[in-house]
Amino acid sequence: NKALQLHYGSTFEPALIKEIQQVATFMEVLEGQDLLKPGQFIKSMPLLLSGSIKIMRPDADGEELLLYHLEKGDTCAMTMTCCMGNTKSEIHAVSETPAKLLMIPIGKMEEWSRKYKTWRNFVFESYHKRMMEMLESIDNIAFNNMDERLEKLIADKTQILNSKHIYTTHKEISQDLHTSRVVVSRLLKKMENDNKIRLHRSFIEVL
CATH class of the missing domain: 2.60.120.10 (Jelly Rolls)
Known part of the structure; x- marks a missing residue:
């Protein structure tokens, strides 16, 4: 109530x-x-x-x-x-x-x-x-490239979960974006190299 x-x-x-x-x-x-x-x-x-x-x-x-x-x-x-x-x-x-x-x-x-x-x-x-x-x-x-869609998805999850630690798998992200896990893994690595995120074993840290 x-x-x-x-x-x-x-x-x-x-x-x-x-x-x-x-x-x-x-x-x-x-x-x-x-x-x-x-x-x-x-x-x-x-x-x-x-x-x-x-x-x-x-x-x-x-x-x-x-x-x-x-x-x-x-x-x-x-x-x-x-x-x-x-x-x-x-x-x-x-x-x-x-x-x-x-x-x-x-x-x-x-x-x-x-x-x-x-x-x-x-x-x-x-x-x-x-x-x-x-x-x-x-x-x-x-209209958006897959890297832009991925960044938006991560930003949305950060806001929804109210946390910069996102506990999800590359496979789950690929399903949400309707693409392959290989593509997601490559783009996440690029985001890490650009110092936007840090990849951990069981979660993604948004910087």
Whole structure:
């Protein structure tokens, strides 16, 4: 309840906060845990209280491209779209850090949209924010070189994790960027030679 008030008390009116408390299911997940897989029907939508979640889109070959991150106070526009259309998920959601969520039954979405202006605004703002992030991802892919995309990914992870020590593997980074591990390793080494990062056995240190 304290986390709900902290992150959403200024966003939602008291009556809506009370309803969320009554119907939401609290979920706590570990780093790397699957929250939603492609092809699954969605029965609830998340309100993120803490942590970070990666939203990825698989291609026909099963390779995945990072679309955007969810952080505290966020929800997922792709999830909401599937909820409202009663369609199967087209995304893969996985926790990048330990996370705490409130899962809202999808039946409440339309009801709250009629009853609460703050909920309607929250949904529209979430769509807009996620759309802007996806457009940024498209621009990044279309116009930036792989070294620029890698530097942006590392900068984003530094901000999301609030740490200059990024515990990840070259393989995980290559999956996020939809490229090969060899390319990532070469570009990381170049960044180290340029004194932008320092490579350690189990983490990357941002200088």
